[in-house]
Amino acid sequence: MIVDSLHNAAKYYGLHPNFKKAFDFVTQNDISKLEEGVLEITEGLKVIVIAGEGTTKEESIKGFECHDKNIDIQIVVKGPETYAWKPREKCVNPNGDYSDEKDVRFFHDKPDMFFQLQEKQFTILFPEDVHAAMIGDGSLKKLVFKVKI
Template sequence: MIIDTLNNASKYNSLHPLFAKAFDFISQKDLISLEDGKFEIAEGLLLIVNNGTAMTKEASLEKFECHDKHIDIQICANGIETIGWKPREKCKTPNGDYNPDRDRRFFNDEPDMFFQLTNNQFAIFYPEDVHAPMIGNGEIKKLVFKIKIKI
């Protein structure tokens, strides 16, 4: 997992061929004015924009998730978002089976830590990062890049 601000995003471009495309795309946009929806930016690179109501810790932990085939870059464009995190290797209690269509695996474990993102901060979650996002109060404008591991 990586946590940083968009001002430092270019430092991570070498970690995956599509990171530069993702960060370049948002550097040319007003994040607040982006409309909700799903947008294919390039092959293997999907952007999901969502302006939604934050949820309780308990509600988010019902979907304590990780992915096998994608990396998430989750950006808080506006608001204060708390996210739970735990390394997958420490998760011992699966919550259902892996869903290959949605590339999601859920766990009933408790996060090892919680952290906050606010305006123009982001987290990068690799397949080994189990995460529970959108915890907080009020509205959160969030962008999630879904990046295929192998393109």
């Protein structure tokens, strides 16, 4: 997992060929005005614009998840937003089977930690990062880039 601000995004371009394309999308668009939905940017890269009311920690961790085929880059547009996190290697209580179609695996495990992101901050969540999000008060807006491994 990586946590940083958009100001430092260029430091991570070398981690995956589509990381630069994702961050370029952010600088080339007024992300505060993007409508909810899914946009295909290029092969192996899409962005999901999510807006909604924040939820409690207890409610959010019902969706404690990770992915096998994608890396998430989650950028807070309107926040703050709190995340739950635990390394996948420590998760031992699966919540159902892996969905290949949705590329999601859920767990009943409790998070090791919570962290908060402010506007214009992001987290990069790799397949080994089990996470839950949208924790907060009031309305939240974020971009979730799905970067195919």
